[in-house]
Amino acid sequence: MTFEDVLIEPILSEKATALRDQNKYTFKVASSATKIQIKEAVRKLFNVKVEDCTTVNVQGKMKRVRGRPGRTASYKKAIVKLAPGETIKVFEGA
Incomplete structure (x- = not known):
């Protein structure tokens, strides 16, 4: 699996x-990705130093479409903490 x-x-x-504000950035990641792979991908793609990575499996919600029950897709979320002084420019709008 590549970093992209x-x-x-x-x-x-x-x-x-x-x-x-706590220097933590949130990403939707591949469900098979490990914490180590996520850290390496953020480090390589954004040129920042990663301190910690927390992952959460988010379950899809029940929804109704035209009266029929359905579900939104489940996904894996990663919260990445960067070293003090590091930022990701994409999130800042630059």
């Missing part, structure tokens, strides 16, 4: 934005 395959997309929710 590990990180699917950044998560830009209100909670994820609040975590950036």
